[in-house]
Amino acid sequence: MNLWLIPLFPLLGFLINGIWGRRFSKALVNLFAVGSVVASFAYVLWVLSALYPLTTAHTETYFTWIHSGSLQIGFDLTVDRLTAIMLLIITGVGLLIHIYSAGYMEHEGGYHRFFSFLNLFMFFMLLLVLASNFLLLFVGWEGVGLCSYLLIGFYFGEDFANNAGTKAFVVNRIGDFGFLLGMLLIVVHFGTLDFATIASAVASMPVEASAGVLTAITLLLFVGATGKSAQIPLFVWLPDAMAGPTPVSALIHAATMVTAGVYMIARAAFLYGHTPITLHVVALIGLFTAVMAATIGMTQNDIKRVYAYSTVSQLGYMFLGIGVGAYSDGIFHVMTHAFFKALLFLGAGSIIHGIGGEQDLRRMGGLRKYMPITFITLLAASLAISGFPGFSGFFSKDAILSAAYDYAPWMYWVGVITAGITAFYVFRAFFLAFFGDYRGHHHPHESPWVMTLPLIVLAVFSVGGGFLNVPNWLAPMFPNVEHGSPLLMWISAAVSILGIVIAYYIYILKPGTAESIAAATGPVYKLIDHKYYVDEIYGALIVRPVEAFSRTVLWKGADIAAIDGGVDGLGHRLRGIGAIFRQMQSGSIRNYATWVVLGSLLVLFVLGLAGGGR
Amino acid sequence: MHHVPLSWYLILSAILFALGIAGFIYRKNIITVFMSIELMLNAVNLSFVAFAYQLRQVDGQIYAFFVMVVAAAEAAVGLAIILTVFKNRKTLQIDEIDSMKL
Amino acid sequence: MDTILFFIFAIIAVVCGLNLVLQKHPISSALSLIGVMGSLAVLYLMLGAEFLAAAQVIVYAGAIMVLFVFVIMLLNAGSEKPGGKSWFAQIAGIPLLLAFIAVMGFVIETFLPALRSVRFGSFAGGTAREIGRVLFTEYLLPFEVTSVLILIAILGAVVLARKEID
Numbered sequence A: 001m002n003l004w005l006i007p008l009f010p011l012l013g014f015l016i017n018g019i020w021g022r023r024f025s026k027a028l029v030n031l032f033a034v035g036s037v038v039a040s041f042a043y044v045l046w047v048l049s050a051l052y053p054l055t056t057a058h059t060e061t062y063f064t065w066i067h068s069g070s071l072q073i074g075f076d077l078t079v080d081r082l083t084a085i086m087l088l089i090i091t092g093v094g095l096l097i098h099i100y101s102a103g104y105m106e107h108e109g110g111y112h113r114f115f116s117f118l119n120l121f122m123f124f125m126l127l128l129v130l131a132s133n134f135l136l137l138f139v140g141w142e143g144v145g146l147c148s149y150l151l152i153g154f155y156f157g158e159d160f161a162n163n164a165g166t167k168a169f170v171v172n173r174i175g176d177f178g179f180l181l182g183m184l185l186i187v188v189h190f191g192t193l194d195f196a197t198i199a200s201a202v203a204s205m206p207v208e209a210s211a212g213v214l215t216a217i218t219l220l221l222f223v224g225a226t227g228k229s230a231q232i233p234l235f236v237w238l239p240d241a242m243a244g245p246t247p248v249s250a251l252i253h254a255a256t257m258v259t260a261g262v263y264m265i266a267r268a269a270f271l272y273g274h275t276p277i278t279l280h281v282v283a284l285i286g287l288f289t290a291v292m293a294a295t296i297g298m299t300q301n302d303i304k305r306v307y308a309y310s311t312v313s314q315l316g317y318m319f320l321g322i323g324v325g326a327y328s329d330g331i332f333h334v335m336t337h338a339f340f341k342a343l344l345f346l347g348a349g350s351i352i353h354g355i356g357g358e359q360d361l362r363r364m365g366g367l368r369k370y371m372p373i374t375f376i377t378l379l380a381a382s383l384a385i386s387g388f389p390g391f392s393g394f395f396s397k398d399a400i401l402s403a404a405y406d407y408a409p410w411m412y413w414v415g416v417i418t419a420g421i422t423a424f425y426v427f428r429a430f431f432l433a434f435f436g437d438y439r440g441h442h443h444p445h446e447s448p449w450v451m452t453l454p455l456i457v458l459a460v461f462s463v464g465g466g467f468l469n470v471p472n473w474l475a476p477m478f479p480n481v482e483h484g485s486p487l488l489m490w491i492s493a494a495v496s497i498l499g500i501v502i503a504y505y506i507y508i509l510k511p512g513t514a515e516s517i518a519a520a521t522g523p524v525y526k527l528i529d530h531k532y533y534v535d536e537i538y539g540a541l542i543v544r545p546v547e548a549f550s551r552t553v554l555w556k557g558a559d560i561a562a563i564d565g566g567v568d569g570l571g572h573r574l575r576g577i578g579a580i581f582r583q584m585q586s587g588s589i590r591n592y593a594t595w596v597v598l599g600s601l602l603v604l605f606v607l608g609l610a611g612g613g614r
Numbered sequence B: 001m002h003h004v005p006l007s008w009y010l011i012l013s014a015i016l017f018a019l020g021i022a023g024f025i026y027r028k029n030i031i032t033v034f035m036s037i038e039l040m041l042n043a044v045n046l047s048f049v050a051f052a053y054q055l056r057q058v059d060g061q062i063y064a065f066f067v068m069v070v071a072a073a074e075a076a077v078g079l080a081i082i083l084t085v086f087k088n089r090k091t092l093q094i095d096e097i098d099s100m101k102l
Numbered sequence C: 001m002d003t004i005l006f007f008i009f010a011i012i013a014v015v016c017g018l019n020l021v022l023q024k025h026p027i028s029s030a031l032s033l034i035g036v037m038g039s040l041a042v043l044y045l046m047l048g049a050e051f052l053a054a055a056q057v058i059v060y061a062g063a064i065m066v067l068f069v070f071v072i073m074l075l076n077a078g079s080e081k082p083g084g085k086s087w088f089a090q091i092a093g094i095p096l097l098l099a100f101i102a103v104m105g106f107v108i109e110t111f112l113p114a115l116r117s118v119r120f121g122s123f124a125g126g127t128a129r130e131i132g133r134v135l136f137t138e139y140l141l142p143f144e145v146t147s148v149l150i151l152i153a154i155l156g157a158v159v160l161a162r163k164e165i166d
Helices: A007-025 A026-051 A081-104 A111-130 A135-153 A159-192 A194-202 A214-227 A237-243 A246-255 A257-267 A276-297 A304-321 A327-354 A372-386 A390-408 A409-434 A449-468 A468-478 A486-509 A513-529 A531-582 A589-609 B008-028 B032-056 B059-089 C004-024 C028-044 C050-075 C087-111 C128-137 C140-161
Strands: A058-068 A072-078
Touching: A007 A026, A007 A111, A007 A390, A007 A409, A026 A081, A026 A111, A058 A135, A058 A237, A072 A081, A072 A111, A081 A246, A081 A257, A081 A327, A081 A449, A081 A468, A111 A135, A111 A237, A111 A246, A111 A257, A135 A159, A135 A214, A135 A237, A135 A246, A135 A257, A159 A194, A159 A214, A159 A237, A214 A257, A214 A276, A237 A246, A237 A304, A246 A257, A246 A304, A246 A327, A257 A304, A257 A327, A257 A409, A276 A304, A276 A409, A276 A531, A304 A327, A304 A409, A327 A372, A327 A390, A327 A449, A372 A390, A372 A449, A372 A486, A390 A409, A390 A449, A390 A486, A409 A486, A449 B059, A449 C087, A486 A513, A513 A531, A589 B008, A589 C087, B008 B032, B008 C028, B008 C087, B032 B059, B032 C004, B032 C028, B032 C050, B059 C004, B059 C050, B059 C128, B059 C140, C004 C028, C028 C050, C128 C140
Parallel strands: none
Antiparallel strands: A058 A072
16 A cells, blocks of 8 residues: 555655755646645545454554564555544645745745655654554654744744744653653563554553552653643643744644644554553643633733633643543544644735735734635634634534543633633634724735635535544544433533633623733733743753753863863873983984893893793 | 903903994994994803803803804895995995985 | 813903993094904904804904904094983993893803803814805805895895985
């Protein structure tokens, strides 16, 4: 079936555009960049139609990559139902975003560089989901982190973008360290990193009610997931990552890369199914992240930051779903989130593009007159993310919440309140942008069709994606999970609508209410507005001590004093010794002769002592 | 003491060799130094012949023979070199020919 | 008889050697060296090396030393002047040499197997016939090689010592 072709097309696009792209016209760059994703998408469709109904996994092994002692790691690619969903999301949504970027990046410098990095990202992401063992997955994992860094820092002339890229990479690295430790433990314990082999080995092991090796492994892997998927405590990079171009935010930081953590845990369900402790931790962290990010989203004024915190919050929902055992619902939410979150970001990009680069909500307003298509599509997306009945987000979010109710009712209630907050802040942004009077200084205009067409396609999926019945299709892969009664569904829908209504009241009916609430809640508002001071806390506790240590101990102490001193000192001492010995070469033959006699005498002496040279 | 033990010949050889070294170390004239080298070679020849006697083989004498031949060749070339050095440096004092120093 | 001969000529050799080291004028040193070689020839005779003794007198004392004397005459080498800068040699020389003789003596006495005593006529293998036989059979190759060596030495000496034709 040649699965390796799927990631190959974007890789070729990366190479061609990367090496020769500088000399290409924009149309030619588009041809290779978008064309490679088209090829990949078409091939994915063909593979999936050939493999339908995909009741068992289809694995292809190509060559043995690592052979060290008893450890064998092959370059193997697998396709099963989980992979199929992810492949469709990555190539499908990715294709739409590539098309959109051709319009959005029209007037930007570094056009070919952007597309080559975007293609490279596609390659690594596809490799990640197709991988059949942990190490190959990790290759893709690291690779998407690299592309994230490259693309966040795309506008490398600005300090803020560079720092944001570095921050993303470093924070991810911390998570990756946990991932690596988890992988090492797996190698130690199972002797292999292959998914299928580990799955069959684990099946015969008991479920760990108390902490054991499996719990350690799964917790460490989850640390990696918190880094990649921006959960507590490693979520701080995602809001800053908005410094990159908006299509990047849409593709990488909404639809695909940040869901890699969720995917990885779903892929490792055979491990997580045996460690209820870890799953509980996952659910808790997911839930708290969802709440925290949602509250912060209420106070942000940059439209991209609102959506960034919304991404963190929705990722929290996905982890909550996984944590309570509803794997297929979590993945379903990955899919619907890909649709509406990509749409939200692309729509934001359309707004930004239409008002000359402005991103502050306070300087937008009344845009529905000028950008009707963007208005309609963003309305669809906002309704989807709020969980309005009938839209895709409704089905996925409520599936998770009802599974949560069965697991622990209090989680359901917290999740419902968070859903209400989500609806509130999403519509806050929506109302601020599209209603009222235009508060900016530009001439707003609609975006070209190359940008609005993907918006429309995504809007269609945001609306109708819920009817695709994905969870049932995925369910055979995962352990069974109970869902609560349909009443729960209507309760959460009602809360979401309540959130929308409150937003309408505050921002449209009675403008000015927002400021009075902010003044009334005083310190609480300040706390939330400053994002709970998380960045400041990290800076004081971790960043500054590490930097000080590096500067004084490692740099001045170890590097300059010890290593340089040692090496240079050795050189100096040798020179000194050489200067002493140099005096032997006086040019006087008689001295030389005396030395020779002395030397031969010593030899004789030694030989004499040693027994006459026998 | 009716006969001389062979070891005395060897010790004589050692004494002559040491005298040769002494001449090499203490004399300043190049030609005298060269002659001390010849003295050393002779001392070694004596050693060879003594051992030929001890082992009742003629090989030791053959070696001494070759030593003589080589010493002759060496004397010829060495004295020619001394002549050249004298022409260039105008001195036969070995201490003044010291340009090969660091 | 052998003993007396040995002692006489050994003492002559040592005295001449000392003379070589201690004399100021090179020509005196050359003559002392001739003395050494002569006494060594007698000692060779005692050890049964007749041919070698003859060769010693003819080649060494008769040709090489004559060459030395000629060169001394050519260069007009005068007496040595005192002085010089090899302090290390002056100081360390004598002790080293005494130590050398002592160590050699010790090694000879202790480690060599039982040595014969020398009796004139006891070893008859040093005749010209014997030497010639061995030289031209076993040691033919070194013999030929040394003849090439002499040829090269002649060439070298001629090249080095000729006068530049102005």
